[in-house]
Amino acid sequence: MKKVFLVDDEIAIRQGIGNSIDWESQGFIYCGDASDGEVALPLIEKHQPDIVITDIKMPFMDGLELSQILRKKMPNIKIIILSGHDEFEYAREAIRIQVTEYCLKPVSSLDLLKILIKVSLKIDNEVMDKKRIDDLESKIKETKTESKDKFLYELCQGVYNTSEAIREATKFNIDLFSSYYSVMIIECTIESNQIDWIEDEFNCLRFSRKLKENIYILKGESKEQLEHATNILRERLHTHEDFNPDNALVFGIGRVEDRIQGITSSFSEADEEKNYSSIIHKYHSKETMSDIESKKELHHFNRRDLIDFLKFGSSKDIVSFSRSYSSYLQESKMHSPFTIYHFLMDFTITITHYLKETELNSLEMMQQISQIEVKASWIRHYNDTLSYMEEMLYLVTTTKESTNSKYSSFVQMAMEYIHDNYTDSQLSLQTISTAVNVSASYLSHIFSQETGITLIEYLTNIRIEKAKELLKTTKNKTYEIAEQVGYSDSQYFCKTFKKVSGMTTKQFKNFGRLQTV
Structure with missing residues (x-):
């Protein structure tokens, strides 16, 4: 229901309009009236009407001045002006300040009701239009957010x-x-x-x-x-x-x-x-509250260090790594048996998960892990903690080193995949690591370790060598060769070609012609 407020200096008109319409049955609420604009303003702010009906000529503050103030302070209010003066200047000023309706007195209750219904429909249409615009803007914003998130995720990939x-x-x-x-x-x-x-x-x-x-x-x-x-x-x-x-x-x-x-x-x-x-976390979710209290001490180490050692560490570094990774246990005087136990369980679970990830979790290996794990609940001293860690790490590193050729096969598989797919402009470390079924970080490290260059550098070298062959043996344009070797941006291709070969594509073509002469 729309709220209506009336402003007129004649009490008879106020009473007549107020009593001549069955407001609620017509979808309105008559929320108040006032004798002039100055008295009306605080009441309008209090009642927040949807429609204000006002006379033009009133003492203290007339209807046009009131309308100007309302248009600035409460722009959504619809204003109906009643005027006993059929003068062009009044009408022009009313249009200038965007009054919704301008009608001449006397006006019957039926005519006024028709005007109110017309204005009410206009309010409804504006609300619907605003909702449609808001919904559209919300969808556009949501689409932009999704597209932005998609780009950032693809960047990470x-x-x-x-x-x-x-x-x-x-x-x-x-x-x-x-x-x-x-x-x-x-x-x-x-x-x-x-x-x-x-x-x-x-x-x-x-x-x-x-x-x-x-x-x-x-x-x-x-x-x-x-x-x-x-x-x-x-x-x-x-x-x-x-x-x-x-x-x-x-x-x-x-x-x-x-x-x-x-x-x-x-x-x-x-x-x-x-x-x-x-x-x-899934393991720790089964703990009692007393266990949780001791677990607060377990954030003095970075599990990333252990994961890296499992991947890249060797048996000769086990002792030094074990001391470094568990050093806070030696330094702290506050740790309890629970703290040591949780540290060793965190350590063991991380190793077990690593073995499953790298498919080193043979039945024999997991049985040996279980035999060592039994000791964890009885350990109370730091030296025993070190012994536990060293035994566990020695088991993992020796197994890994005995199957070291498997890691070289990852690199070989990556090289073969690059040779078969270098023309794909979407080829990346992530797609290659997915193809060879190993994490991107591990492949990146092991590739650099074994070849002396990064995987991306290797991919770039393959592409540039193929581009050289095409420059020598075809009359294809530079942008066509760029696409054929996996570059969607020919300018980036030219820049990369010069960086790798020391020559521009044009210089390389001319150099090739000189060699054949």
């Missing part, structure tokens, strides 16, 4: 090269430039606004991959500064977990990288650590 990433970021008005990057993934059961402080306090790009999973591309001006920021985040997120055990946060943070292309590796590491954390 390694879909774009550097120039493509910058170009796409510009489309979405995303500030992608930074000296250093690190990716953090948080999977949580709490409302997302409870971690809004991350965006407020840290320089980052935030997006969602799926329900209750937030991904942050953290940015920093120096490696030290960004590593310090990730340490602070790790500590604060663990603190939240300690004090809110029912609203758990499972998260992972990747290493700091100095290039846009490094975002993929950092994302892979963060996702991997988050998956390990999820396994640990």
Whole structure:
């Protein structure tokens, strides 16, 4: 129902209009009246009417002056002016201040009701139009957000090269430039606004991959500064977990990288650590409250270090790594038997999950792990903790080293996949690692370790060598050759070709002709 307010200096008119219409049956509420604009203003602000009917000529403040004020302060109010003066100047001024209706006195109650119904329909139409516009804007905004999130996720997946990433970021008005990057993934059961402080306090790009999973591309001006920021985040997120055990946060943070292309590796590491954390969390969810209290001491180590050692460490480094990884247990005088037990269980579960991921979990291996694990509940001293860790790590590293050729086969498989698919402009570290069934971070590291160059450098070299062959043997244009070797951007191809070969494509063509003469 629409609320109507009347302003007229003649009491007989006010009473006549107020009593001549059955307001509620016609869909209106008569919410009040006043003798002039000055008296009317505070009452209008109080009652918030949808429609104001006002006379033009009144003492103190006339109807036009009142209408001007209402138009500025309450622009949604519809104004109907009643005038006993058939003068052009009044009508022109009423049009100028966008009065909804202008009619001459005397006006019958039936005519006034017709005008009110007309104005009421106009209000309804405006509300519907506004709702449609709001819905459309909301859908556009939602679509833009989805597209932006899709781009950032694809960036983390390694879909774009550097120039493509910058170009796409510009489309979405995303500030992608930074000296250093690190990716953090948080999977949580709490409302997302409870971690809004991350965006407020840290320089980052935030997006969602799926329900209750937030991904942050953290940015920093120096490696030290960004590593310090990730340490602070790790500590604060663990603190939240300690004090809110029912609203758990499972998260992972990747290493700091100095290039846009490094975002993929950092994302892979963060996702991997988050998956390990999820396994640990499921185990800890079965704890008693007394166990949870002791678990608060378990955030002095970074599980990422253990994962990296399992992947890349050797048996000769077991002793030094064990001491480094568990050093807080030796330094702390407050730890309880529960603390040691939980530390060793965290350690053991991480190893078990790693073995399953790398398909080293043979029946014999898992039986040996179980035999060592039995000792965990009886350990009370730091030296026994070290012995447990060393025994477990020795078992893993010796098994890994005895099957070392498997890791070389990953690299060989990656090389073969690149040779077969280098023409695909979407080829990336992520797609290659998926094809060879190993994590992107692991493939990146092992590839560099065995070949001396990064996987992306290897892919680039293959493409440029193929481009050289095409430049020598065909008359294809540069942009056509770029597409044939997997570059969707011919300018980026030319820049890369010169960087790798030391010549422009034109210079290389001319050089090739001279050699054949």
